[in-house]
Amino acid sequence: MTQAQAKHLKDYQAPLFTISHIELDFDLKGADTQVIAKSKVQRIGEHNEALILVGEQIQLQSVLIDGEKTNYKQENTQLIIETELNEFELTVVTKQDPEANSSLEGLYMSDGAYCTQCEAEGFRRITYFLDRPDVLAIYSVRVEADKAAFPYLLSNGNLIEQGSCDDENRHFVRWQDPFPKPSYLFALVAGDFDLLEDKFITKSGREVKLQVFVDKGNLHKANHAIVSLQKSMAWDESRFDLEYDLDIYMIVAVDFFNMGAMENKGLNVFNTKYVLADTASATDDDYHGIESVVGHEYFHNWTGNRVTCRDWFQLSLKEGLTVFRDQEFSSDLGSRAVNRIQAIRVMKNQQFAEDAGPMSHPIRPESVIEMNNFYTVTVYNKGAEVIRMMHTILGEKNFQLGMKCYFKRHDGQAVTCDDFVNAMESASGIDLAQFRRWYSQAGTPTVQVSDQYNAATKQYQLTVKQSVVSQGKTGAALHIPFSIELLDSQGASIANQVLDVKQAEQTFIFENVAALPIPSLLQDFSAPVRLDYQFNVDQLVHLTRYASSEVARWEASVGLFSQAVWQNVSSLEAKETMHLDARVIEAIRGIVLDDGIDKALVAEILAFPTAAALIEQVESVNLDKLAAAREFVVNEISEACLDELVTRYRSLIKEDDAASRAFKNICLSLISKVSSEYEDLVTKQYQDASNMTDSLGALKAAVCGQLTCQPSLMQDFEQKWLTTPLVMDKWFSLQASQNTDDVLEVIKGLTEHESFSFNNPNRVRSLIGFFVAANTYQFHDASGKGYDYLTDVLIKLNELNPQIAARMITPLIQFSKFDDKRQQLMKASLLRLKALPNLSKDLFEKVDKALEQA
Numbered sequence: 001m002t003q004a005q006a007k008h009l010k011d012y013q014a015p016l017f018t019i020s021h022i023e024l025d026f027d028l029k030g031a032d033t034q035v036i037a038k039s040k041v042q043r044i045g046e047h048n049e050a051l052i053l054v055g056e057q058i059q060l061q062s063v064l065i066d067g068e069k070t071n072y073k074q075e076n077t078q079l080i081i082e083t084e085l086n087e088f089e090l091t092v093v094t095k096q097d098p099e100a101n102s103s104l105e106g107l108y109m110s111d112g113a114y115c116t117q118c119e120a121e122g123f124r125r126i127t128y129f130l131d132r133p134d135v136l137a138i139y140s141v142r143v144e145a146d147k148a149a150f151p152y153l154l155s156n157g158n159l160i161e162q163g164s165c166d167d168e169n170r171h172f173v174r175w176q177d178p179f180p181k182p183s184y185l186f187a188l189v190a191g192d193f194d195l196l197e198d199k200f201i202t203k204s205g206r207e208v209k210l211q212v213f214v215d216k217g218n219l220h221k222a223n224h225a226i227v228s229l230q231k232s233m234a235w236d237e238s239r240f241d242l243e244y245d246l247d248i249y250m251i252v253a254v255d256f257f258n259m260g261a262m263e264n265k266g267l268n269v270f271n272t273k274y275v276l277a278d279t280a281s282a283t284d285d286d287y288h289g290i291e292s293v294v295g296h297e298y299f300h301n302w303t304g305n306r307v308t309c310r311d312w313f314q315l316s317l318k319e320g321l322t323v324f325r326d327q328e329f330s331s332d333l334g335s336r337a338v339n340r341i342q343a344i345r346v347m348k349n350q351q352f353a354e355d356a357g358p359m360s361h362p363i364r365p366e367s368v369i370e371m372n373n374f375y376t377v378t379v380y381n382k383g384a385e386v387i388r389m390m391h392t393i394l395g396e397k398n399f400q401l402g403m404k405c406y407f408k409r410h411d412g413q414a415v416t417c418d419d420f421v422n423a424m425e426s427a428s429g430i431d432l433a434q435f436r437r438w439y440s441q442a443g444t445p446t447v448q449v450s451d452q453y454n455a456a457t458k459q460y461q462l463t464v465k466q467s468v469v470s471q472g473k474t475g476a477a478l479h480i481p482f483s484i485e486l487l488d489s490q491g492a493s494i495a496n497q498v499l500d501v502k503q504a505e506q507t508f509i510f511e512n513v514a515a516l517p518i519p520s521l522l523q524d525f526s527a528p529v530r531l532d533y534q535f536n537v538d539q540l541v542h543l544t545r546y547a548s549s550e551v552a553r554w555e556a557s558v559g560l561f562s563q564a565v566w567q568n569v570s571s572l573e574a575k576e577t578m579h580l581d582a583r584v585i586e587a588i589r590g591i592v593l594d595d596g597i598d599k600a601l602v603a604e605i606l607a608f609p610t611a612a613a614l615i616e617q618v619e620s621v622n623l624d625k626l627a628a629a630r631e632f633v634v635n636e637i638s639e640a641c642l643d644e645l646v647t648r649y650r651s652l653i654k655e656d657d658a659a660s661r662a663f664k665n666i667c668l669s670l671i672s673k674v675s676s677e678y679e680d681l682v683t684k685q686y687q688d689a690s691n692m693t694d695s696l697g698a699l700k701a702a703v704c705g706q707l708t709c710q711p712s713l714m715q716d717f718e719q720k721w722l723t724t725p726l727v728m729d730k731w732f733s734l735q736a737s738q739n740t741d742d743v744l745e746v747i748k749g750l751t752e753h754e755s756f757s758f759n760n761p762n763r764v765r766s767l768i769g770f771f772v773a774a775n776t777y778q779f780h781d782a783s784g785k786g787y788d789y790l791t792d793v794l795i796k797l798n799e800l801n802p803q804i805a806a807r808m809i810t811p812l813i814q815f816s817k818f819d820d821k822r823q824q825l826m827k828a829s830l831l832r833l834k835a836l837p838n839l840s841k842d843l844f845e846k847v848d849k850a851l852e853q854a
């Protein structure tokens with residue numbers, strides 16, 4: 001293999017040719033599958049360059065221009081065609097074996113069905129093409145396959161013809177998509193499914209047929225997905241005034257899928273995890289996940305498909321914006337505070353970590369080796385935060401005017417992030433020149449705040465200093481919407497506003513403040529920055545009680561817990577005994593007893609910061625002391641509040657809503673952690689459970705408390721769900737979550753389990769991915785055995801599925817906060833990977849960057 005080459009944003013060049021129409025003819029025949037692609041090619045501008053198409057892992061059979069054989073060259077992945085014609089019809093015939101494709105990119109088989117995944121650069125595994133998002137073509141597709149095995153033949157757009165072939169055992173269909181689209185939005189599915197149908201009437205009165213295709217026997221699990229789709233369509237009309245544009249919308253759920261779902265025009269392909277649900281097998285979180293992913297893919301129809309990306313460096317144009325839209329959808333339909341808390345957790349625990357590690361990049365990356373490596377929490381989630389900041393600065397009304405302007409200017413085009421900001425700027429009249437730096441600057445800015453109160457002048461003053469170091473360089477000052485509230489000592493709100501921070505250092509003065517207030521800072525995470533302000537315990541307790549924002553109350557509780565942990569880490573370092581401030585316990589007790597707080601919010605507060613979250617708060621960590629200190633603080637709180645937790649638990653079991661279940665189950669885990677006296681509560685809940693949230697809640701409590709009932713409950717669960725892969729995934733994750741010295745042996749054993757397969761990304765993620773990402777203490781065991789095991793797994797996945805391998809390597813390349821010994825062990829693992837003769841581009845890019853930092 002030739003050395004992997006980086007591509008740079010600064011080298012972008014408009015295409016030399018375009019393809020306005022393509023006719024694809026698929027003859028699906030296992031190892032003898034053939035694709036004929038007939039394209040209408042046009043030269044753009046005056047030049048004599050050759051037409052260069054790309055193709056990968058397919059066998060070229062023939063190339064015709066206007067029906068005649070033509071000369072061509074093949075160099076690596078390129079097909080080079082010299083011609084003087086300015087406009088011609090190009091026919092390319094290729095063969096491939098979808099059954100042998102384990103990468104789940106291009107055309108592959110999932111459980112007996114053919115399906116495709118083309119984003120980002122998978123279309124080149126289907127035919128030689130101008131596989132770049134700024135080439136928009138109208139597709140018509142013919143698919144032919146065996147009738148019995150593949151009764152449904154699907155592609156984008158409208159079905160225009162179907163019938164039998166000369167061979168009576170085979171049939172064919174033709175699909176036509178009226179909207180020009182980039183190749184990454186192409187999709188094809190052929191298989192046997194159960195079909196759930198419904199409809200949606202758009203606000204202008206058009207009837208849209210909705211179809212959800214699921215594996216045979218799962219029809220009863222498709223209802224929530226189709227209802228979520230109807231809600232998404234209605235919400236996009238009411239909040240964004242955006243209507244669906246085709247007469248049919250199809251969703252196909254497949255078992256083998258690298259990500260959550262894919263927004264192919266009119267034919268979304270979904271991971272079964274984000275479609276299938278019934279109360280017996282899916283948790284409340286699963287239901288929420290389905291609603292949000294169905295929404296996300298639907299919202300792409302406008303933000304991504306109607307207006308798409310000029311090049312892949314602009315990925316956040318569609319992803320950041322669409323994540324923002326799906327977050328707003330979830331927040332309008334459910335609890336805004338809880339949704340915000342979950343988004344903040346992703347930012348602080350995952351995105352900050354990414355930005356502090358070797359893969360740090362701006363939301364609009366400047367250099368890429370493997371595009372699949374840039375579907376990141378930075379592009380998606382920080383990208384959504386950047387959109388959210390614009391929304392905060394402009395306000396809903398101006399933001400919606402900006403969206404209108406964006407669609408008016410760019411419908412049907414492939415555009416850049418700058419085009420989006422320009423539209424927001426034109427529509428609102430608000431200057432976003434400085435704001436644009438968020439697109440080009442990597443790293444997490446720190447906002448340091450100090451305050452002063454002057455009793456004589458009744459002035460309160462906040463001084464805000466921002467700084468960012470990104471990849472060794474100091475960044476320029478950013479435009480930061482900094483939301484604050486000031487509370488008086490009684491808990492009344494005396495100011496609540498968004499400060500426009502633009503300079504490296506800025507002071508804000510508040511007049512007529514009667515006494516020293518308590519500040520709530522960076523309310524609701526109004527910007528993706530690290531806040532540096534020395535809160536004391538009394539201030540934090542005050543904020544947990546009185547902050548107007550529920551998110552701020554949660555933030556304050558996180559602050560209280562985290563401070564308590566770090567103080568005890570210091571005590572351990574000084575060889576002093578550990579201790580927990582009574583005010584922390586009383587604050588938590590108050591929250592447990594408070595009937596007035598949303599139960600879902602209490603559940604979030606009681607889900608204290610994980611080890612991984614705590615590590616993100618510091619520059620370097622002594623993991624063993626952190627483990628001991630965190631354990632101590634959780635146990636102290638739980639023991640002190642045991643009676644209250646048990647009392648609340650007993651009353652909550654009478655309720656039947658998701659928030660009550662969340663609160664109840666976190667109570668049960670905390671109770672089980674510190675006392676074995678209540679084991680009967682766990683077994684009773686498990687036995688009485690009428691839904692997966694409660695069964696799993698009981699199991700988690702048993703695992704978390706290492707209760708004696710644990711083995712038998714785990715075994716019962718396994719027997720019950722052996723043939724339901726998505727539920728077995730939960731069981732695999734529970735197994736992998738155990739903080740026991742033999743957990744790695746357990747995991748290795750489970751890779752031989754009849755339900756496990758290295759070929760299925762959901763299985764790999766739930767067992768091994770969960771272990772490396774969430775079982776922090778065991779993965780980072782000082783012996784290095786966790787690192788060795790992950791490396792063995794990555795070597796296997798490097799060949800089977802490089803995308804999944806590259807996604808799972810994350811904890812191994814984020815080594816900078818650990819002690820020298822662990823760092824050396826992690827680097828040794830990276831060197832072992834680097835030495836592989838067939839290292840994929842995906843892993844190469846990450847390993848190489850990590851070792852550069854080492």
Ligand code: TRP
Nearest residue numbers: 117119120258259261262263375
């Ligand atoms: N565009 C998809 C989304 O955000 C995600 C996606 C990108 C994807 N690459 C993929 C999905 C590869 C599956 C496989 O919704």
Ligand code: ZN
Nearest residue numbers: 296300319322
């Ligand atoms: Zn997306």
